[in-house]
Amino acid sequence: MKTPDSKPTGLKVDQVTLTVIDNYLSTTCREMGIAMMRTAYSPIFNESLDFSCVLFDKYSRMISQAEFCPSQIGTIKFTIEWMIDELGPDVYKPGDIIIMNDPYRGSGHIPEHTLLKAVFHEGEIVAFVANCAHLAEPGAKAPGGLSGDATDIFQEGLRLPPLWLQREGKPQEDIWKIIFANHRTPKTSYGDLMAMVGSLNVAERRITSLIEKYGLETYQNATNDLIEIAERRMREEIRKIPDGVYPFEDIIEDDGVVNVPYTVRCNVVVDDDQITCDFTGSSLQAAGPMNGTFAVTASAVYNALMHLTDPTIPRNEGCYRPIHTIAPPGTIVNCEFPAPLVGGNTELSPRITDIIFGALAPALPDRVPASQGGTSCCFLFGGAQPETGDLYSNFHFEATGWGGRPHKDGNSQIIVINGNCRNTPVEVFETRYPIRVESYRLLEDSGGAGQNRGGLGIERIFTMEADSITVSAIFNRMSVDPFGLHGGKAGKNSGIYVRKSGTTDWKTFSDEFGTTSPSKFSNIILNRGDQVKIIAPGGGGWGDPSLRSQLRIQADLQEGYISPEGAFKDYGVVAKCDEGGNWKVQTDQDGKISK
Amino acid sequence: MSGKWIERSPMYLSFDIYNCDYCGKNIPRSIWLETIDSSQVPFCSPEVAKVFIRSRNFPQNTRKAEGVTGLMEELREVRNACTALRDRRVSAQESKSK
Numbered sequence: 001m002k003t004p005d006s007k008p009t010g011l012k013v014d015q016v017t018l019t020v021i022d023n024y025l026s027t028t029c030r031e032m033g034i035a036m037m038r039t040a041y042s043p044i045f046n047e048s049l050d051f052s053c054v055l056f057d058k059y060s061r062m063i064s065q066a067e068f069c070p071s072q073i074g075t076i077k078f079t080i081e082w083m084i085d086e087l088g089p090d091v092y093k094p095g096d097i098i099i100m101n102d103p104y105r106g107s108g109h110i111p112e113h114t115l116l117k118a119v120f121h122e123g124e125i126v127a128f129v130a131n132c133a134h135l136a137e138p139g140a141k142a143p144g145g146l147s148g149d150a151t152d153i154f155q156e157g158l159r160l161p162p163l164w165l166q167r168e169g170k171p172q173e174d175i176w177k178i179i180f181a182n183h184r185t186p187k188t189s190y191g192d193l194m195a196m197v198g199s200l201n202v203a204e205r206r207i208t209s210l211i212e213k214y215g216l217e218t219y220q221n222a223t224n225d226l227i228e229i230a231e232r233r234m235r236e237e238i239r240k241i242p243d244g245v246y247p248f249e250d251i252i253e254d255d256g257v258v259n260v261p262y263t264v265r266c267n268v269v270v271d272d273d274q275i276t277c278d279f280t281g282s283s284l285q286a287a288g289p290m291n292g293t294f295a296v297t298a299s300a301v302y303n304a305l306m307h308l309t310d311p312t313i314p315r316n317e318g319c320y321r322p323i324h325t326i327a328p329p330g331t332i333v334n335c336e337f338p339a340p341l342v343g344g345n346t347e348l349s350p351r352i353t354d355i356i357f358g359a360l361a362p363a364l365p366d367r368v369p370a371s372q373g374g375t376s377c378c379f380l381f382g383g384a385q386p387e388t389g390d391l392y393s394n395f396h397f398e399a400t401g402w403g404g405r406p407h408k409d410g411n412s413q414i415i416v417i418n419g420n421c422r423n424t425p426v427e428v429f430e431t432r433y434p435i436r437v438e439s440y441r442l443l444e445d446s447g448g449a450g451q452n453r454g455g456l457g458i459e460r461i462f463t464m465e466a467d468s469i470t471v472s473a474i475f476n477r478m479s480v481d482p483f484g485l486h487g488g489k490a491g492k493n494s495g496i497y498v499r500k501s502g503t504t505d506w507k508t509f510s511d512e513f514g515t516t517s518p519s520k521f522s523n524i525i526l527n528r529g530d531q532v533k534i535i536a537p538g539g540g541g542w543g544d545p546s547l548r549s550q551l552r553i554q555a556d557l558q559e560g561y562i563s564p565e566g567a568f569k570d571y572g573v574v575a576k577c578d579e580g581g582n583w584k585v586q587t588d589q590d591g592k593i594s595k
Numbered sequence: 596m597s598g599k600w601i602e603r604s605p606m607y608l609s610f611d612i613y614n615c616d617y618c619g620k621n622i623p624r625s626i627w628l629e630t631i632d633s634s635q636v637p638f639c640s641p642e643v644a645k646v647f648i649r650s651r652n653f654p655q656n657t658r659k660a661e662g663v664t665g666l667m668e669e670l671r672e673v674r675n676a677c678t679a680l681r682d683r684r685v686s687a688q689e690s691k692s693k
């Protein structure tokens with residue numbers, strides 16, 4: 001199979017073999033994910049796919065990943081580095097599995113648990129396999145884990161430093177007992193953690209089989225070559241961006257504890273074949289849980305730059321090397337222990353990605369989209385099942401509109417850019433939890449107007465079907481618009497409202513329950529018949545709305561993406577519907593659009 | 596460039612976080628100590644130290660371009676900011692409890 005003549009300079013393995021091994025490794029990561037999806041107990045695993053699977057070499061360099069959750073893939077680089085650094089390189093035995101979720105040791109936030117296993121060949125470590133997944137119940141003060149008004153990390157769940165979950169194939173029962181004693185839903189956590197263990201076993205078998213087929217030397221040379229190729233190609237991509245300093249900033253509107261806005265500021269410095277994203281000048285860390293750790297910030301930077309560069313570059317250590325992040329300690333982008341931070345991974349992370357997009361928009365006008373909705377719309381709830389009394393707990397997130405792009409409209413109703421997850425089908429949701437979905441629809445006029453319109457957000461209404469359900473939320477973009485680019489208009493804001501049973505008006509949680517923030521709160525008790533309305537924001541528009549064609553405006557009207565009022569307000573056109581139900585933009589005798 | 600790796604032992608009873616003086620990254624165990632203008636400055640890796648040294652000469656860089664003195668001033672600002680932050684956190688909690 002080897003074709004030595006096809007080797008590029010400096011590489012030890014021919015390109016055909018390299019391609020086969022690269023695809024084998026990424027397919028292994030996908031198979032790890034499928035194993036988790038099929039065997040886990042929680043909808044956040046088997047429906048939302050809020051997990052990631054990654055392979056590392058024996059030096060803890062990432063060698064492959066699959067297209068799961070970008071924020072986890074970015075942070076896991078730091079998580080694994082920390083775990084191996086803290087424990088040391090020589091402490092692992094075959095069958096050992098290590099668990100960690102401590103954000104101050106490189107994890108994204110407490111609900112995200114990382115499991116690590118060393119793979120051995122003839123007594124030597126040849127790889128580390130790892131996965132990271134969001135457990136719906138981490139033992140925080142609020143069911144579901146995202147306490148919107150937490151004031152320190154200890155309110156956000158059980159913090160696990162690197163610990164042996166399994167030694168030489170045997171479960172460490174003491175550790176499992178501690179975890180389950182602190183989770184509201186131990187059976188679900190058990191099923192989800194065991195799914196993660198199974199996923200690591202799949203990866204171990206695949207790596208072993210790969211080495212048996214190609215030999216250790218070829219495997220190691222191939223992974224080295226793939227890292228080198230990825231680095232070289234990423235540097236080439238960065239070199240195409242004009243050198244310069246590109247500033248941008250945006251706002252986190254409040255933190256759930258104090259109602260003050262926080263500025264996230266970044267200067268993207270493109271310097272030949274390297275990029276440095278410098279967050280100097282960002283606000284001091286927040287009192288509430290909107291902070292990010294260094295790993296979260298760096299992960300968001302990677303995420304943005306992976307979206308703007310060649311997607312065929314192998315995703316491994318090499319493609320991260322030319323990308324640098326500067327995040328001063330004590331700021332909202334690199335908070336200091338023990339600051340609360342659970343919302344940083346869901347809200348700050350997409351904001352940072354959008355900021356990098358905004359900064360690079362002048363340099364890459366043909367690639368950069370406008371702002372996405374940019375909030376995960378985290379809605380958490382828990383309680384006891386009315387029929388059985390069993391405790392349940394869930395983290396529900398909502399999809400938003402994405403920004404208009406240089407070549408087409410933004411996508412509607414897509415999970416936020418740091419998540420890349422799926423929504424949970426209504427049928428599954430209603431089967432698992434005592435909450436009914438009254439309505440779920442795209443929200444007209446929510447996408448920012450533009451030559452290329454922003455994607456639409458959604459509206460969903462829940463009705464509580466149990467006597468007592470404890471709800472929490474972390475939303476953003478409720479008062480700060482998702483920005484447009486190149487003359488495009490902003491997308492519509494998010495919202496979360498409550499209507500108590502027997503009343504008619506929708507109110508914010510601040511108005512109804514006196515929460516400090518209308519969008520970030522925890523442990524509000526709702527009763528049977530109470531309703532919650534979630535509005536997920538639309539994406540920003542790209543380009544001057546007046547340049548949008550008459551046909552596309554008509555198509556938007558026809559699909560119900562915009563209203564005739566919106567067509568007039570945002571695009572300045574008058575539209576009428578004929579008897580056949582066809583919308584048409586009015587023109588005068590010369591064919592000019594009526595404005 | 597001249598520097599060296601130093602190792603720290605992980606603590607269990609006191610949880611200390613060490614940040615790279617330039618990029619802010621949390622350093623688990625190995626710290627790169629770079630000698631710059633006869634001062635020793637901690638970094639998370641020699642690569643980051645290299646970026647820093649190069650960025651001192653990059654005219655439009657947002658970091659202060661006056662060299663180490665400027666960097667130290669900037670770090671002092673960050674530390675002062677952290678003190679202010681702690682004060683602010685206390686007052687935030689006080690105002691919430693009222």
